[in-house]
Amino acid sequence: MMGSSRVWNPCHWTLWLLFVSCSCAFYVPGYSVKQYSDGEPIPLLVNKIFSDHTQLQYAYYDLPFVCPPSGNSHGGSPFGSGQSVSLNLGEILRGDRIMTSDFQLHMGKNIECQALCTQEVGRQDVKWGRQLIREGYVAEWIADNLPGATSFVTVDRSRKYYATGFKLGSQEVSPADGKSRTFINNHFTLVIRWRSMPGGGKVVVGFEVYPKSIRAEDHEANGCPRNPHDPHEGLELRIAPNVARLRELYPGSSYIPDDDDEAYDDGATIKIPYSYSVYFKEENGVDWWSRWDLYFNNQDDNSTTHWFAILNSLIISGVLGVAVYVIWSRTVQGDIRGRGDGAMDDPKVKLRAERKGASLLEQETDVERDGDLSDDGGVEDVSGWKLLHGDVFRAPQYSGLLAPLVGSGMQLLFMASGQLVLSCLGVLNPSFRGGFVSVGMGLFIFAGLFSGYFSARLFKTFGGVKWKKNMLITAVLFPGLIFSLVFLLNLFVWAQASSTAIPFSTLISLIALWLLIQVPLVYAGSWYGFTRTPAWEYPTKTTSIARQIPPQPWYSCSAQGILLAGLPPFAVLFIELLFVFTHLWQDKSSYYYVFGFLSAVSTVLLVTISQVTIIATYSQLCAENYHWWWASFLTGGSSAAWVFGYCVWYYVFQLHIEGFVSGLLFFCYSLLACAVYGLLVGTVGFLTAFAFVRRIYSGAKVD
Numbered sequence: 001m002m003g004s005s006r007v008w009n010p011c012h013w014t015l016w017l018l019f020v021s022c023s024c025a026f027y028v029p030g031y032s033v034k035q036y037s038d039g040e041p042i043p044l045l046v047n048k049i050f051s052d053h054t055q056l057q058y059a060y061y062d063l064p065f066v067c068p069p070s071g072n073s074h075g076g077s078p079f080g081s082g083q084s085v086s087l088n089l090g091e092i093l094r095g096d097r098i099m100t101s102d103f104q105l106h107m108g109k110n111i112e113c114q115a116l117c118t119q120e121v122g123r124q125d126v127k128w129g130r131q132l133i134r135e136g137y138v139a140e141w142i143a144d145n146l147p148g149a150t151s152f153v154t155v156d157r158s159r160k161y162y163a164t165g166f167k168l169g170s171q172e173v174s175p176a177d178g179k180s181r182t183f184i185n186n187h188f189t190l191v192i193r194w195r196s197m198p199g200g201g202k203v204v205v206g207f208e209v210y211p212k213s214i215r216a217e218d219h220e221a222n223g224c225p226r227n228p229h230d231p232h233e234g235l236e237l238r239i240a241p242n243v244a245r246l247r248e249l250y251p252g253s254s255y256i257p258d259d260d261d262e263a264y265d266d267g268a269t270i271k272i273p274y275s276y277s278v279y280f281k282e283e284n285g286v287d288w289w290s291r292w293d294l295y296f297n298n299q300d301d302n303s304t305t306h307w308f309a310i311l312n313s314l315i316i317s318g319v320l321g322v323a324v325y326v327i328w329s330r331t332v333q334g335d336i337r338g339r340g341d342g343a344m345d346d347p348k349v350k351l352r353a354e355r356k357g358a359s360l361l362e363q364e365t366d367v368e369r370d371g372d373l374s375d376d377g378g379v380e381d382v383s384g385w386k387l388l389h390g391d392v393f394r395a396p397q398y399s400g401l402l403a404p405l406v407g408s409g410m411q412l413l414f415m416a417s418g419q420l421v422l423s424c425l426g427v428l429n430p431s432f433r434g435g436f437v438s439v440g441m442g443l444f445i446f447a448g449l450f451s452g453y454f455s456a457r458l459f460k461t462f463g464g465v466k467w468k469k470n471m472l473i474t475a476v477l478f479p480g481l482i483f484s485l486v487f488l489l490n491l492f493v494w495a496q497a498s499s500t501a502i503p504f505s506t507l508i509s510l511i512a513l514w515l516l517i518q519v520p521l522v523y524a525g526s527w528y529g530f531t532r533t534p535a536w537e538y539p540t541k542t543t544s545i546a547r548q549i550p551p552q553p554w555y556s557c558s559a560q561g562i563l564l565a566g567l568p569p570f571a572v573l574f575i576e577l578l579f580v581f582t583h584l585w586q587d588k589s590s591y592y593y594v595f596g597f598l599s600a601v602s603t604v605l606l607v608t609i610s611q612v613t614i615i616a617t618y619s620q621l622c623a624e625n626y627h628w629w630w631a632s633f634l635t636g637g638s639s640a641a642w643v644f645g646y647c648v649w650y651y652v653f654q655l656h657i658e659g660f661v662s663g664l665l666f667f668c669y670s671l672l673a674c675a676v677y678g679l680l681v682g683t684v685g686f687l688t689a690f691a692f693v694r695r696i697y698s699g700a701k702v703d
Contacts, residue, residue, distance in 0.1 A: 033288055034144060035201030036107040041075025042192065042204065044103040045085060047096055047140040047147075048499050049132065049168065050588055053656050055665040056498040059097035060139055063132075064125040065184070065237075067102070067117035067274050074104050089441055089509075090434025095500045098142065105143065105192065107202055108280050115223025116274040123268055129168070129237050130182045135658060138165035138589060141209065143192065145431055148209035149295065150589075162294040163589040166209040169237065183234035185211035187225060188276040193283035205283050205291040219273045228277060239268045292430055296593040306597040309575035313604040316572050320611035327618050385621035389697060390543035392621065396629035399462040402686075404474040405633070407455025409683025411478075412676060414447040415440055420602060423595035430591045441513075448475070448518040452525025453533075461535040471526035475519045478679070482672065483510065489668055492661050500665075536690075539698030549625050556623045562631070565616050566638030569609050569681065573639070574646060576601045581650055585657075585666070606684055609636050613685035614692050621693070628689060636685015640678030644670060 036042060046060040061069060061082065069082025077100070085098040102116060121129070141148040149162035169184040193206030213234035214225045225232065286294075385392075396402060419440050422428045428435045455474040456467050464470060486502070493501040502510075555561035576598055583592035616635045617628050647670040657663055 033197070033203060035197055035199065035203055036194075037201060038108045040107045041077070042105040042107060042143055043075065043077065044101050044105055044190075045098050045142040046101045047098045047142055049137045049139045050095075050165070051132075051135045051137045052586055052588055053135050053658055055500065055657065055662040056493070056496055056659070057095040057500045058132075058137075058497070059099075059499045060141075061097075061099055062497070062499070063129075065119060065121045065129045065272060067119055069099065070102050070117075072102065074102065075106070088434045088438045089506070090437030090439075092434070092506050093437050093502060094434055095498075096434065097499045101141075103141075103190070103276060105190065105278055107192075107194070109278070110280060111276075111278040113224035113228050113275055113277050116276060118223060118271055118273045120269045120271050123239050126237055126239055126270060129184060133167075133169035133182050133184065133237070134171060137168050139168060140165045141207075143190075143207045144204040145433075146204060146207040146291065147295075148190070148207050151208050151210075160294060162208075164295065164591075165589050166211045169213065170234075172234075182237045183213040184237040184272060185213050186235055186272050186274050187212045187214050187228055189229070190276060190278045192278070192280045193286070194280060195282060195284050195286065195288070197288075203288045205286040205288055206281075206294070216271055216273055219275075223273055224275050225273075228275065235272065237270070237272075239270050295430060296591045303594075305575065306579070306594055310597065310600050310604070312575060313572040313601055313608070316568055317604050317608045317611065320568060320608060320615070324611050324614050327615065384624070385618070385696070387624055388547075388621060388626045389540040391547050391626040392628070392693060392697060393538040393540060394542050394546060394626060395462045396627065398630075399459070400464065400470060400473070402629060402633065403455045403459040403462060403464070403470060404477055405679060406458055406683050406686055407451040407453075407474045408478040409679045409686075410454045411444060411447040411451035412680040413683060414450050415443040416602075416680060418443045420595060420599045424599055430593070445513055445518045446521065448521035449525040451475075452522035452527075453529035454525075455522075456526035456529035457533055457535065460530050467526055467530040471523055474526065475522040479514055479518065483514070485668060485672060489665060492664060496661055536694075539694060547624075547626075549627070550623070552623055552625055556620050556625055561616070562634050562638045563641060565612050565635045566640070566642050568612055569605055569639035570642035570646075572605050572608050573601065573643070577643070577646065581647075581654075585650070585655060606681070609639070609681050609685050610688040612636075613688045617689040617692060628693065629686070632689030633682045633686040636688070637678035637680075637682025639681060640674045643677060644674040647674070 048057050048059055049063070050057045060066065069080070071080040071082055073080045079100055081100050081102045083100045085100065087096055087098060091098070104111075104114070138150075139148075147164045148166060149164055150166050151160060151162060153160050166188075167185065169182060172181050172183065173179070174181050189210040189212065191206070191208040191210065192204060193208070194202045195205055197203055212228070212232070214228065214232040215235045218225045218232050220226055419428065419436065422439060423436070428439060451474055452471060455470060459467060459470045487507065490502050490507070552558075555564065579594070580592060580598070583590060613632050613636050617632050620628050620631060647667075651657065651663075651666055651670075655666070657666060
């Protein structure tokens, strides 16, 4: 803390980290239990399709080859199928488009087969469907707030786990000609797992979807396939070419290009019959309170790796902690004891420091004039960081930019801390769909108070006067850059007709939240921080003439040194970062839910950044360089450059993203995330260095 003089003790927070890391097992799946009586309808909602190979998502009912909603109401609902469900901000931003459907589910009522529709699909829609299946798209349906899941078992068959969604179709290689064939799933077996409650009602504890492809010839007149659970030949998503036209275009050849539209009849279509079955299975081994565990139960196998990540971070932080302890106890404290609390006020010490920064000619003239000072043995001990007492608190260049950046960093720090705490407590969980983004947005807007306060008070400390201008920069700079980048990316996504695109009405709502709520909060925080609170006091006075900085070593305040300082924090983070990237970019069907481990690693990360910044700042001061303000901020945020480099490596060697727009989204959002991360940890580094410098130049506890 800024005014604390107590040295960090590794034993204190080690026990705290072990406690926090266990919080990943605590989980609040919802706020109310929905109980059903026999025969009561269970609404089935359709959402979207997504793929691990691309960042573009599409609303399920936007697909031209699926059954469109009929508009009829089912189960006594006043809303017909195809009606959009109200979504929170987080759901909209993550691309959800939830709508009511024509599927009819009633508690305890099994359905052997129910025809849904027969959809007639043209050639262009068939080509798009084949492309989606090749890219591995899966569909997400929702029943009782549970996403329809594909069920898997571990290799030893000891337990079962879920993956969200089910595949649109499959690809097989024909053994006859070796060509790839694409099949579309058109029959769905829905399994609803339930258990009884003490009050007599029934609750849903599982929702599984088993898709199947059945050719049209195996369907009867009522639209249902004969014996739907028996083996059937699949329905190939393909329109047969015109044989006569083929002979004209490719005489004597059996090769038919799929993209040659001239080989197909105009208006050629294929009919796809859709049907479904429903079965209710009693499941007494799963409680309603733990029904979501199967969606992230497969992460238990990686718990050893998470513990290794924590151990790795503790070792790195411990080594750096020893270095900080040596600096503090042997060097700084020894210097303070050696000089006494009033040494900085000694006129001889001040004169010696001024001479150190003067030119050689001036120094020789002063020595000839005041030669008695050279014989003062006590003054000869003044060296290194103590010589900077008259310059160390000189206002930095571009202080009008540094203060808003630190204010925005405090805003992000409050938001991230709140999200991690609520996630560890189980408030933010998969059942609260979109809650992580929605709550994060709310915390960010509310934290405008902290942003304005810290920015204004730091601006006042730097000697600034126009606090309203500083407030405006704080309120507009960082949010404005984020909004501009998201808007530009949204133009590319809009062109792809993807549900990933943010609706125009949502963009207007975000602007309203920004200008009508956050900006006034930043103004209120800035007004209080500038007019009602004093500036942070400096323990030494700044001289009128800046001293000359001697030649610096390569590692001091240089790009190479700053990047090198970012390696230890990145080493603390990169193991856990691999899991975050896997669930964010590569395996979207599963949920990242080990926030206890992430909180532990994040805590060690902040401690490590503080340690690295203290070491770098002290080394810079010992080199008689008083430009530590920006250097501490950049040193704290330098690990963001390594994280972005890791993003590039992950894209090249781990991901299989296809398409220009998907690649653009990956790199732009990665750059944006690294900028947010760099601003947050850079603020932590700056505040740590500020507290450290104030402390060593005061020799006493400061406010």
